[in-house]
Amino acid sequence: MGEDSMVGAATVLSWSGGKDAAYALFELGTNGVTELLTTISEDGRTGMHRVRRELYEKQADSIGVPIRFVEIPQECVNEVYESRMESVMAAYESHGIERVAFADLYLEDVRNYRENRLAETTIEGWWPLWNRDTDEQIRAFLDAGFRATVAAVDGSVLDASFAGRELDSAFLADLPDSIDPCGENGEFHTFVRDGPIFDSPIPVTVGKTVTREVGDDEFHYCDLQ
Structure with missing residues (x-):
């Protein structure tokens, strides 16, 4: 499925709470996104950002789009992460989600990893900011x-x-x-x-x-x- 043909598809946005994810949502429009998706450690903070869960909840409330937290161990091995994300993707498939949007700009290895994981599902990946200066x-x-x-x-x-x-x-x-x-x-x-x-x-x-x-x-x- 090409990116042009995905306009209007039921979409979840991978959400870091940071600038690139926020700008991707700005371009997609809050009416075009069904849910925000982020992982959170058992201590109630997100991984690389280490921002508190309640701040993400306040973001979602102000945006008007629900947020889903995928809880993972604080020292999470990749197998556990992938297992929990597989469960979430299966739930999305059953609810008719067609794509997950990511705000990555140019990291090929990250994109390839995401595409490989989604290839095991019916869900498409979408990179609305890809290759921007x-x-x-x-x-x-x-x-x-x-x-x-x-x-x-x-x-x-x-x-x-x-x-x-x-x-x-x-x-x-x-x-x-x-x-x-x-x-x-x-x-x-x-x-x-x-x-x-x-x-x-x-x-x-x-x-x-x-x-x-x-x-x-x-x-x-x-x-x-």
Whole structure:
């Protein structure tokens, strides 16, 4: 099924709560998305972003689209993740969901993994932002009126001072030249708290920044409340 032919299909949006997912929803339209889908650890926070579940619930309430949380162990092996996602996809198939949209921009390996997993179902993958220039994409996000807070940064490429900052022109200007402006390589992750998809802004308090080891890497997380 080609992407043009999928317009109007029953759609679920893979939801990180961050800038790219928010912009994808902005383009798709909240009436065109049946549900938001995200994974959450047993401690009540999402994986790479480490944002609290209640903030995602507030996003969904303000957007007016329901959100489904797939709970996974905090130290989750891939087999467990895939098993739980298979159960969700089976439920979607039984309810007539035709596609899952992803806001990835250019990571071929991530897209290939998603496509391979969906190939075992009748559900199609859709990448509405695929191959967009990331400089243009981040400017489009800001120009649309979105506001976001940087929730986490990869400590191998950015220092802890970047966590908790507003995602704005000043933040972008401070990024080293080697950093993708959309953080597409995992350099930073965001939480969107306001913009054209929301009925009202999400109140967010910026708390302390903590540093944690993730595998062989180190990440700085700002506790958003």
